[in-house]
C-alpha cells in the first residue's frame with residue numbers, strides 16, 4: 001500500500017501561514033497565509049458535511065473530539081454511498097477539472113489520479129486562478145455557514161517521505177483501497193490510527209478554513225454560492241456542465257472564434273466602464289448617495305500613480321472673474337446708429353448666401369459620397385485620381401516630399417508683367433502716364449516741403465499718385481543715396497502690386513532696386529532702394545532695430561485706415577524722428593481728417609494734392625436693399641449685359657459672401673446663355689480675399705481674353721492702393737467685416753458693419769484710375785450721409801490690445 005501518514009501538530013511558527021514538515025526529507029514548505037481555497041479540505045469537508053448533516057452534529061459534539069472522530073469514521077465505514085460519492089463521484093470530477101492547474105506545479109503523483117479522496121490546499125497561484133473563475137458566476141461564499149471558533153494556524157507533519165519532496169498529502173482510504181482488503185487486525189490498527197489522523201486532520205483543517213471563511217466573509221468576499229445547489233462543490237453535474245458551457249460561450253466571439261486575451265481584457269474594460277458610467281448616472285440623479293469604495297488593491301493598482309493638480313495657482317488672473325482689466329464694460333461698436341436700416345440689414349445677413357450654402361453643402365456631401373478616387377473602396381475598384389486631384393495633393397509638396405505651406409503664399413512667381421487694358425495705358429508710355437497724374441503738377445513744391453520738414457502729412461484724392469509716385473520722387477531727389485525709402489501698406493496684396501508697378505515704371509526687376517516684404521515673402525535685395533512693405537513687417541523690424549537705421553525716409557501710406565499696426569508704428573516712428581535728425585516721415589491720408597496726424601506730430605505741415613486722374617460717377621440706390629449680395633449679383637449681370645466694355649469690381653464683406661456671389665453669378669450666367677437668343681459675352685469671375693492662395697489672388701491683375709469681361713469679387717483688401725487696369729465699374733454693397741473686442745467675453749469678434757464714408761470713397765476710387773468710371777452704391781444717399789460714420793473707428797479703440805502691448809514692452813526691453 002502506498003500510504004503516507006500525516007499527523008497534525010500545533011503550529012510552531014507565528015503568522016497566518018504554516019510549515020509543512022516532511023520527516024526524512026527535512027524539507028519545510030511554506031504555506032502562504034491564504035484566506036481561502038476552493039481545493040482544500042475545508043471546502044470538501046464543509047460541502048459534504050452539510051450534505052450529511054455533519055456540521056450540526058459536529059457542533060453538538062465539539063467538546064468531545066474523540067467521539068466525533070469515532071462517529072465520523074463509523075459513518076465512513078458503513079456509509080457506502082457516501083464513500084462512493086466522495087471518492088469516485090463528485091470529487092473525482094472536481095479533481096479532473098482542476099488537474100491542469102495542479103500539475104502545473106509539479107504535484108503529479110499517484111494521489112493525483114482521481115482515486116484518492118482529497119489533497120492539500122493548492123498553492124496560491126492555482127487558488128487565485130480558480131477563485132477568479134468562480135467569482136464571475138458565484139454570488140455567495142461556501143463559508144457562509146456559521147463559523148466555529150477554533151485556534152488558527154497549524155503546521156502539518158508528514159510521517160513518510162515516500163513520495164519525495166512536495167508530495168505530502170492527507171490520505172483518506174477508499175473502500176477499494178488495498179488496506180481494506182488486508183486482514184482484520186490490520187484493519188483495526190488502521191482504524192485506530194486513522195481515527196486519530198482523520199479526526200485531528202479534519203478538525204484542524206476545517207478549523208483553519210472556517211476561520212479563514214469567517215474573516216473572508218467579514219471582508220465581503222464570496223467565492224461560491226451556498227444558496228446555489230448547483231455550485232461546484234455540491235456535485236450537481238448538470239449545472240456544472242451548464243456553467244462550463246456558459247463560460248466557454250462567453251469566451252467565444254460572434255464569429256465563433258476564440259477570444260484572445262487582449263480582446264477579453266477589452267471586453268472586461270468595456271464592462272467596467274459601463275458599470276462606472278451607470279454608477280455616476282445613479283449618483284448624479286440622486287438615486288444613490290455614494291458607490292461602494294474599492295477596498296481591494298491589486299498589483300496593478302499599486303503601480304498606478306494618481307496626480308492631483310490643483311488649478312488655483314495655474315489659473316491666469318484674466319480668467320478670474322474677480323479681476324477687471326477694463327473700465328469699459330461694453331464693446332466699442334463702429335456704427336453710427338444701431339437702429340438704422342444699414343445696421344439692421346448687416347445683422348440679418350444675406351438670404352442668398354444662406355440658400356447657396358445649403359445647396360453647396362448638399363452637393364458637397366453628394367460629391368463626397370460618389371467620389372471613390374483616393375478612398376479605400378476606390379483602390380479596391382481601381383478608380384484612379386484625376387489629374388486635378390493629384391495636382392491638389394502634390395501642390396504644396398516639395399521635391400523631397402516635404403510640405404511647404406508657405407509656397408502658396410508667395411506672389412512673385414505668379415505676378416506677370418502687366419499688359420495694358422485701358423486706352424490710357426495702351427496709348428501712353430509709362431513716363432507719359434506718370435506725367436498725367438495730379439501729383440506730378442505739385443512735385444517740386446512737395447519735395448521742397450519734404451526737404452524743409454522732418455514730418456509731413458500728405459492728403460490727396462484716390463489715384464492722385466501718392467503711393468506710386470512719392471517714393472520715386474524721393475529717390476530722384478537723392479534720399480536713397482545713403483538709405484532706403486520705405487512705404488508701408490495696410491495690406492499685403494497692395495504692397496506687392498504697387499511694388500510691381502513701381503519696378504515697371506523704374507524699368508527694373510522686382511526685387512532689385514524696388515522690392516517688397518510681406519509675411520512669408522521678402523522680395524528685396526542688397527540693391528533695393530525702394531521697399532514696399534506691410535506695416536506689420538516694419539513693426540517687426542523695429543524690434544530688431546529700434547532706430548530703423550537703414551531707412552532714410554518712411555512713407556506711411558493709407559494712414560487714415562487707422563489699423564492697429566499703423567497707430568503703434570506712428571508712436572514708434574515719432575520717437576525715431578526725435579532720435580534721428582536725418583530721418584524723414586511722410587504720412588499720407590485720403591481724407592481731410594489729417595489734422596489729427598498733424599497734432600500728433602506737433603504741427604507737421606499738411607500738403608494737399610489737388611484733383612484726380614479720372615472722374616467717377618456715383619449712383620445710389622433709391623431705397624435700401626434687403627439682400628445686398630443678391631442686389632450686387634443682379635447689378636453685375638445688368639452691367640455685363642448693358643455695357644460694352646469695362647471690368648467690374650464688387651465689394652463684399654468676407655469669404656463666404658464672395659463664394660456665394662461667385663456661385664450665383666456663374667449660375668445666372670449659365671441660365672442667361674442657355675435662355676438668351678442673342679450672344680452673351682463671357683464673364684470671368686475672380687474672387688479675392690486674404691486667405692486665397694497668392695496665385696489666385698494674382699489672377700485679378702492679369703488681362704482677360706479679348707471679349708471677356710472680368711468681374712472681381714473682393715473683400716476690403718482691394719479697397720486701398722490697388723489699381724487694376726481696366727476696372728470701370730465698382731459695386732459697393734456698403735458693408736465690411738470688422739474685429740470688435742467684447743470685454744464681457746474677453747474675445748475679439750468679427751462682425752458685419754456698415755462701412756464709413758471714407759471707406760466708401762476709397763471703394764469708389766478703385767474706378768476712374770485709368771479711365772472714367774462709375775460706382776454703384778447699393779444704399780441710399782441718405783444712408784451714406786446719416787447712417788455711416790465719416791471715418792472708421794480706429795482699430796486701437798475697438799480690438800484687444802494684448803499683442804500691441806507685447807510689442808511695445810519688447811521694444812522697451814530691447
Ligand SMILES: Nc1ncnc2c1ncn2[C@@H]1O[C@H](COP(=O)(O)OP(=O)(O)OP(=O)(O)O)[C@@H](O)[C@H]1O
Nearest residue numbers: 462463464465466467468469501613721723725769
Ligand atoms: N498697375 C497699374 N496699371 C496702370 N496704371 C497704374 C497702375 N498702378 C498705378 N497706376 C496709375 O497710377 C495712378 C496712381 O496710383 P497710386 O496708387 O499711386 O495712387 P494713390 O494716390 O496712391 O491712390 P490711392 O490712395 O487710391 O492708393 C493710378 O491712378 C493709375 O493711373
